[in-house]
Amino acid sequence: xxxxxRKELLHILxxxxxxxxxxxxxxxxxxxxxxxxxxxxxxxxISVYDEDRSSRSRALVEMITSPAFRTPELIDxxxxxxxxxxxxxxxxxxxxxxxxxRDLYRGGASLQVLVDGTQSTAAYLSSAxxxxxxxxxxxxxxxxxxxxxRGLPRVGLxxxxxxxxxxxxxxxxxxxxxFMVVSLIGMILPAAILIRxxxxxxxxxxxxxxxxxxxxxxxxxxxxxxxLLAMIAFxxxxxxxxxxxxxxxxxxxxxxxxSLVYGTATSGLAxxxxxxxxxxxxxxxxxxxxxxxxxxLSGGWVPPEALPxxxxxxxxxxxxxxxxxxxxxxxxRGAGIGLLLPKxxxxxxxxxxxxxxxxxxxxxxVLRME
Amino acid sequence: MRKVLAxxxxxxxxxxxxxxxxxxxxxxxxxxxxxxxxxxxxDVEHMPFAYLDDDxxxxxxxxxxxxxxxxxxxxxxLSDPGEADRLLSRGALRAVLVxxxxxxxxxxxxxxxxxxxxxxxxxxxxxxxxKGYAQAIIADFNRELVTERLERAGLDPRPGxxxxxxxxYFFNESLRSSYALIPGLIAxxxxxxxxxxxxxxxxxxxxxxTIYNIYSSQIKRWEFLTGKIIPYLVISAINFLVIxxxxxxxxxxPMKGPLANLIPGxxxxxxxxxxxxxxxxxxxxxMVSAQIVTIIVTVIPAFLYSGLLIPVANLExxxxxxxxxYPTMHFMKIIHGVYLKDLxxxxxxxxxxxxxxxxxxxxxVGIMAFRKREG
Numbered sequence: 066x067x068x069x070x071r072k073e074l075l076h077i078l079x080x081x082x083x084x085x086x087x088x089x090x091x092x093x094x095x096x097x098x099x100x101x102x103x104x105x106x107x108x109x110x111i112s113v114y115d116e117d118r119s120s121r122s123r124a125l126v127e128m129i130t131s132p133a134f135r136t137p138e139l140i141d142x143x144x145x146x147x148x149x150x151x152x153x154x155x156x157x158x159x160x161x162x163x164x165x166x167r168d169l170y171r172g173g174a175s176l177q178v179l180v181d182g183t184q185s186t187a188a189y190l191s192s193a194x195x196x197x198x199x200x201x202x203x204x205x206x207x208x209x210x211x212x213x214x215r216g217l218p219r220v221g222l223x224x225x226x227x228x229x230x231x232x233x234x235x236x237x238x239x240x241x242x243x244f245m246v247v248s249l250i251g252m253i254l255p256a257a258i259l260i261r262x263x264x265x266x267x268x269x270x271x272x273x274x275x276x277x278x279x280x281x282x283x284x285x286x287x288x289x290x291x292x293l294l295a296m297i298a299f300x301x302x303x304x305x306x307x308x309x310x311x312x313x314x315x316x317x318x319x320x321x322x323x324s325l326v327y328g329t330a331t332s333g334l335a336x337x338x339x340x341x342x343x344x345x346x347x348x349x350x351x352x353x354x355x356x357x358x359x360x361x362l363s364g365g366w367v368p369p370e371a372l373p374x375x376x377x378x379x380x381x382x383x384x385x386x387x388x389x390x391x392x393x394x395x396x397x398r399g400a401g402i403g404l405l406l407p408k409x410x411x412x413x414x415x416x417x418x419x420x421x422x423x424x425x426x427x428x429x430x431v432l433r434m435e
Numbered sequence: 436m437r438k439v440l441a442x443x444x445x446x447x448x449x450x451x452x453x454x455x456x457x458x459x460x461x462x463x464x465x466x467x468x469x470x471x472x473x474x475x476x477x478d479v480e481h482m483p484f485a486y487l488d489d490d491x492x493x494x495x496x497x498x499x500x501x502x503x504x505x506x507x508x509x510x511x512x513l514s515d516p517g518e519a520d521r522l523l524s525r526g527a528l529r530a531v532l533v534x535x536x537x538x539x540x541x542x543x544x545x546x547x548x549x550x551x552x553x554x555x556x557x558x559x560x561x562x563x564x565x566k567g568y569a570q571a572i573i574a575d576f577n578r579e580l581v582t583e584r585l586e587r588a589g590l591d592p593r594p595g596x597x598x599x600x601x602x603x604y605f606f607n608e609s610l611r612s613s614y615a616l617i618p619g620l621i622a623x624x625x626x627x628x629x630x631x632x633x634x635x636x637x638x639x640x641x642x643x644x645t646i647y648n649i650y651s652s653q654i655k656r657w658e659f660l661t662g663k664i665i666p667y668l669v670i671s672a673i674n675f676l677v678i679x680x681x682x683x684x685x686x687x688x689p690m691k692g693p694l695a696n697l698i699p700g701x702x703x704x705x706x707x708x709x710x711x712x713x714x715x716x717x718x719x720x721x722m723v724s725a726q727i728v729t730i731i732v733t734v735i736p737a738f739l740y741s742g743l744l745i746p747v748a749n750l751e752x753x754x755x756x757x758x759x760x761y762p763t764m765h766f767m768k769i770i771h772g773v774y775l776k777d778l779x780x781x782x783x784x785x786x787x788x789x790x791x792x793x794x795x796x797x798x799x800v801g802i803m804a805f806r807k808r809e810g
Contacts, residue, residue, distance in 0.1 A: 082724050089731075101739045104477065104560040110748040135749075150605050151776060153768065156746050172593025176600050182607025183771040184746040185615035186477055190560075192602055193567035200574050203598045207581070210597070218542040218580045220498075221549045222573045224566045227523055229556030232566075237559045343455070346635070346642070346722035350459040354466065361470040368558055369526070370483065372473060393557070398524060 069281060073258065073288035083257060090246045091300040092308075099239030099309050105232065106187040109194065111157040112138040112149055119166035125202050129159075133194045146179065156184050156191050169206060228398050236397075239309055241365045244392055247297060247324060248385050249356060251331030252338060255289040256348050259339035263431055278432060282424075290328050297324050314399035322402070323391045326409050329416025330384035336423025340430040359385045384419070387412040438654050442662025446636065450666060464628040464674050465681070471620050472686055477612035479564040481508040486532040487519055488512060492539035498550070501576055502532065506568045519553060529555045530565050542580065606775040617686050618774040619743045621678055622704070622766050627733050629671045629705050633712025634725040636663055637805075642722055650807045657802050664709045671705045691777040700769035700783065703790040707762050708733070710794060713801035736761045743767060762793045 078084060111134050115122050129137050138155065140146065149155045160177035168174035176199060180192050226232050259282075262268040271281060298317060305311045338351045361367060362376065362383035369377050380386045391408055394400040450456055484507040488495050503509050510528060513519050522528040533551035541548035552569045556562045578596045585592040604610045640646040649659055682688050690697075712729060719725040738744060740758040747758045758764045765786045772778040772786075 082721070082727070086727050097735060097739075101735075103745055105563055106746070106749060108749055108751070110746070151778065151782065153742070153746070153748060153771070155748050169597055172591065172597055174598050176598055178600060178602040180602060180604045180610075181746075182604040182610055183615045183775050184742075184748070185607065185610075185612035186560075186744050187746045187749060188604060188607075188610060188612075189477075189479075190563060190567060193564075193571070196567075196600065196602075197570060199598060199600055200570075203596075206597045217584060218545050218577075219547050220542070220573055220577055220580070221547055222552055222570055223549050224552045224554060224569065226554045226556040226562050226566070229559055229562070232556060232559040232562045234559050237557075341455075343453075346639075346726070347455055347459075349723065349726045350463060351455075354459060354463055357463070357466045357470045361474060364526075366474045368561065370481065370529075371478075376473070397557075400524075 066280070066284070069276075069284040070288055073285050074292065076261065077254070077258065077288060077292050080257070083254070087250055087254070087296060090250060091296045092304050095239055095242045095246060095300065095304050096308060098242035099235040102238040103234055104186050105234045106156070106191050106194075107132055108135050109133060109157060109187060109191040110135050110138070110155050111159065111191075111195070112140050112146075112155045113159045113161070114140050114143065114146060115161045116163040117161050117165040121166040121169055122161045125161065125199070126159075128198050128202055129195070133198075150179065150181055153181055153183060156181055156187050157195055159195065170210075172210075235309065236311055239305065239311060240393065240396065241389075243300065243305060244363075244365060244385070244389050245360065246300075247293075247327070248331060248359070248388070249352065250296070251293055251328060252335050252352050252355070253348060254293060255286060255332045255335035256338040256342070256352065257345065258285045258289055259335060259427065259431075260342060260345055260348060263339075264345050268431070272432065282427075286332050289332070290325065293328065294321055294324060297321065313396045315395035315402075319395055319402050320392070323388070323395060323405070323409065326413050326416065327384065327388040327391075329413060330388075330419050333416060333419025333421070333423040334384075336420065336427045340423070340426040359383050362386055363389050365389045382415070384412060384415055387415065438658045439662040439665075442654070442659055443665045446663055446666045449639075460628070460632060460670050461674065461677075464624045465677060467627075468620055468624050468678055468681060469685075471623070472613075472617050472681075477560065477616065479561050479568075480505055482506060482529040482561075482565055483508055483510050483527065484530045484532070485510045485513050485519070485522070485528050486534065487514075487516065488534045489536040490534050490538040494539040494542055495534045498534065498576055499532065501572050502569075506565075523553060523555045526555065526557060529561065530569070532569075545584070606771075613686060614688055615771065615775060616743070617682055617688055618690075618770050619741075619767055621675070621682070621701075622741060622763050622770055623734075623737050623743065624678060625671060625675060625701065625705055625766075626708050626737050626763060627730065628674060629667055629708040630712040630715070630733050631726060631729045632667045632670065633664055633709045634716040634719070634729045635712075635722050636667065637713065637716035638719055638722045638725040641716075641720055656805055656807065660713060660802060660805060664713070667709055667712075668705060671709075675701055675705070688774070690774050692773040694773075696778075696780055696783060697769065697773040700766055700787050700790060703787065703794055704762065704766045707790060707794045707797055710797035710801045714797065714804055717801065717804035717806075737763050740764060741767050762790055765789050 108131060111129060113126050115126065126137055137159075140149070146158055146160075149158065158179040160179065162175065162177070165174050165176070178192055178195055180188050182188055229236060262271060271278065298321060301317055301320060306313060334355060338348060338355065342348050342351050362380045363385040364380065365385070369380065387408060391405050391412065394405055395402070450460070484502065486499050488499065507530070513522075513531065516533070519528070519531040519533070523531065531553040533553065535548070535550070538548055538550065550573070552566070554562045554565050582592040582596065607614050640649065683690070711733065715729045715732065716725055719728055736757070740750070740754065740761050741763040742758065747755065747764055750758055769783050769786050772783050
């Protein structure tokens, strides 16, 4: 038994290409995703065409500051605006028409905000940032003008963002990427182990040897699970917590338990992949083919309400959906394991079905045992 | 030329015989396109929303009324705060407005009053957008209140709203993120797929050892490589057409400019990516490593420096330089130029010429890097 386990673990470690890829995925890749995928704009580039050139308009421009905005680029030519927009060289352009200061004192000044709609991720939030700057400025003006009138009503908004109070983009993207990596490697690694004997032709040796094939397969799965869980623990401690500094809730043991349950589903899929693929090199493409729809239905990148109705119904068969719900429930929302138990059981059930299916397929197509 | 075609014929037969490869060559890019097409839609609309009204006044009802519309979809009134927490945790609601019991009294008295707005932080971008909507709605509500107040006092109401802001979204008037993102994805799919397939095609010969036939034959390097890549150009052309149709029919996104302006750029762009695949295959030995290296060198720059998600205008320093060095950003400009801006051909020409330059460079390096001798 131990000999077998040792053999399989050694096999994994000796495949240098695979190990390097796994290490890369669990460290640098997660870090890149967390730091790189920024949907929430920072340091928005803005240009200002100030036709008024008054002290009031300058006061407004001075309120456009970092971290939300870069230093505004001032332009003096109206035609320059078109050029900037056509080249997508700026996200926002603020036009302060002449007579702004005069109209401001009378009430009824106007401003134009021109937004490059091709920069779709940044367009709305950037214009909302600018909107709130203008709002603050306008409020200051009203206050000055209406000082003498007492008792004006004002409703304040106290927004409270749950679970991720600072709306940290890196936390969301990093955790998402982490789940994606676990899912991908969770399929590729066992599939690679399962197909290796077939590719090297050693499977025939094993079939005629007194070794129980079931025990061998079990040990293969145990070996890949040990390796995977070790990588998850490593990445959780050193990449997510230490390197990226994520404030994670729940304990690592609880998270590993959830990952282990998820492992039943991914190894089931690995069995299916290993039965269909003819060669090692096809595993990569097959994994992507299974992974892409799973990701769509996981609720990670795509919130359910953004999906068409028929796709939303299909999410019940995506194991990744359960894993993400459980993982986010534990790590971000801080739900106890007791609360997550029903969902874990459902994932276990789905995983068992997939494993059984995969095993049967593998038996028929690879072992040819009828 | 005959030699080139012979290689092409051989390659086609090889592709045809490995059915799985064929399926993957067409199926993978298409599913990826669909996944990301739905996936990175950033339109935040119809957010499930509910409210908790402890005030039950005409004013509180008026505030709730203001939230209805394209952005929020009212799910109903909640009775206790615990329910709000539960529904937000489950993801059944994305936002809850909490109106305190003193709400209307404070307003009639002419003082400050606070309403709470609870937002699900599960998707940070959406959370901030929802917060932005709420702030705009409340600001509008405040202006109405002040104007009414001033009018009732018989004063000039205009200072109550000193500035009118007119926001215009250029090229994408209704600001549908999908109008910009989904055509942008064409650049992503046409980047990865041709590169991976080409890299696999060459490393396959290396792995099977059939490359030695090539090494020992009279065929020239460029003839072999050209013949090798022709089938992948055809595959990419078919994928390109399928994706154009998907954009038009499934995602219902119109193209403002003529298709003819897009095609030259797309063609050269695919050639560039095929050359990237060639380059990768000359530094890797096995199909697996070729696949991994290609994905790493193509996907990361495509997401981070292409202008697809992060506007290049917002990048700084090294990142900005990187963005200009990768061909994807230039092709993205062509895509947006055709799909959204309807730029005339002369305005797109600099980008096309740049891409041609890239291709010449990468393809010659690719040929040079491919050696008929090992070691």
